[in-house]
Amino acid sequence: QVQLVESGGGLVQPGGSLRLSCAASGFTFSSYVMKWVRQAPGKGLEWVSDINKSGSSTRYSDSVKGRFTCSRDNAKNTLYLQMNSLKPEDTAVYYCATPFSQGQGTQVTVSS
Numbered sequence: 001q002v003q004l005v006e007s008g009g010g011l012v013q014p015g016g017s018l019r020l021s022c023a024a025s026g027f028t029f030s031s032y033v034m035k036w037v038r039q040a041p042g043k044g045l046e047w048v049s050d051i052n053k054s055g056s057s058t059r060y061s062d063s064v065k066g067r068f069t070c071s072r073d074n075a076k077n078t079l080y081l082q083m084n085s086l087k088p089e090d091t092a093v094y095y096c097a098t099p100f101s102q103g104q105g106t107q108v109t110v111s112s
Contacts, residue, residue: 002026002101006094009106016086020106022079022096030054030074032099036081038092039105048094049081064090086110 008020020036035050049070051058058070069082079096086108093105 002098004096004098004101004103006096006103006106009094009108011109011111012086013112014087014110016110017082017084018086018108020081020083020094020096020108022081022103024077024079024096024098027098027101029072029077034072034079035097036070036079036094037097037102038090038094038108040089040092043092045095046092051079083108 003025005023006020008018010018012018030053033050033052036048037045038048039045047061048064049058049060049068051070051072055072060068067085071080088110091108091110093107095105096103
């Protein structure tokens with residue numbers, strides 16, 4: 001069955017960095033656009049970034065553009081999100097997703 005398992009979240013100070021990973025299994029990873037979404041406390045899901053099948057093209061929301069970098073390793077069936085210059089407003093549960101499934105999420109907390 002399809003599994004998406006995120007990791008790499010944690011507590012970080014403003015201005016710090018984290019790298020999230022998403023291990024995918026149960027489907028042909030390289031055949032699908034992948035995306036990251038997040039949900040802040042008390043708010044709805046927010047699209048963060050997506051990446052095409054080969055990893056050659058990425059898109060970002062205005063709120064993270066220039067700070068976050070999405071990448072993928074199709075040989076390892078893994079999606080990444082490098083997050084730099086983190087802000088308190090980046091605090092959220094981060095999920096990786098396909099068009100048909102979403103992981104369980106990893107908590108990112110940005111606080112001093």
